[in-house]
Amino acid sequence: MARLAAMQTSSNALRGAFFMVSMELNRLPNEVTRIKNIYTFIDIKNQLASGSTPYPSPGSKFDRGMSLEVRNISFTYKGSKASRDAIKDVSLSIRAGQLVVIVGANGSGKSTLLRLLVRLYAPVSGVIELDGRPIEEYNIDDLRQAMAHLSQDHKLFPLSVAENIGVGYLERPDDLALIKDAARLAGADRVIEKFETGYETVLEPASTAQMSFSASGNEALTSEFNKLEKSADVSGGERQRLVAARTFMRLFSDDIKFVTVDEPSSALDPQGEYDLFQRLRNARHGRTMIFVTHRFGHLTKHADLIICMKDGTIAERGTHEELLKAEGEYARLYNVQAAAFTSDNKE
Ligand SMILES: Nc1ncnc2c1ncn2[C@@H]1O[C@H](COP(=O)(O)OP(=O)(O)OP(=O)(O)O)[C@@H](O)[C@H]1O
Secondary structure: OHHHHHHHHHHHHHHHHHHHHHHHHHHHHHHHHHHHHHHHHHHOOOOOOOOOEOOOOOOOOOOOOOOEEEEEEEEOOOOOOOOOOOEEEEEEEEOOOOEEEEEEOOOOOHHHHHHHHOOOOOOOEEEEEEOOEEHHHEOHHHHHHOEEEEEOOOOOOOOEHHHHHHOOOOOOOOOHHHHHHHHHHOOOHHHHHOOOOHHHOEOOOOOOOOOOOOOOOOHHHHHHHHHHHOOOOOOHHHHHHHHHHHHHHHHOOOOOOEEEEEOOOOOOOHHHHHHHHHHHHHOOOOOEEEEEOOOOOOOHHHOOEEEEEEOOEEEEEEOHHHHHHHOOHHHHHHHHHHHHHHHHHHO
């Protein structure tokens, strides 16, 4: 009986081991595909050809900001089933150092216009001139070096908080004093101070460990393992502040001449959003800055130029006062927001 019991125990253990091996083998094709995808991704060529003119071009008179001249551009997303172009025959002029705010209803083309201006996409027709030259003539890496783009699509990397912010300014990624200044400007300093390991905290660690030990009897190891793999708990708004800190870090570089900000504050409270916009404006120092926003008021009142989009075209343009006076699309959208406050007060 004892032999039988021993044989049964061993064969159970063997069966268990084979089961584990077959489970791991099942995962193998998926893991190989994932690794292959990474290499495929690295090999994807940028579909936008780079030009050969360096930016800024030698002897350029534009010292701090970029000037933009847009003539009759249109754009349709490849494979889009939409019945109209995302951008249709848009023309506009932005002088170096201007503060521009793009507003308009959902789907009116605000983000698409911004993506064309920063050369993430190329228009299907029309011309974009940057500092007097067609944008496609410039070296695309130089252009990226001269631009800072903040949007809610931006993510945190599996790096420490300090590194996540530091990568904004590649010449000084380890400058902790600058990193702390950037965090303060983005209102992220108080978030970081809450972490046990402060600026060294890794918010979203890459999954590198495999728990191949039994949890029972290994509680101490399990607890360490869980700590290593655990993401830090931050709210959506706190995450947006951390991402914004990277942009402020970028703005410490004198190379940045064009800043675009696309609705980066959806999860921020009103005070947080006000502070973020105010501090971004203060960091302008002669740079050209374009905001896309659904909020009217504290930004649009300061804008040199408001562009109001509708159905892929520019419905109106002007300053806050001019557009209110015109009583068109901008005034309509502005009054909808203003009425929400006044009608609530009356109720
Ligand atoms: N990646 C995409 N592929 C296909 N169509 C897209 C894509 N992105 C946007 N569109 C379409 O292009 C049009 C303009 O979209 P865009 O995102 O520029 O508008 P928006 O004014 O920024 O909207 P929102 O205020 O909702 O952010 C919309 O009809 C949208 O559905």
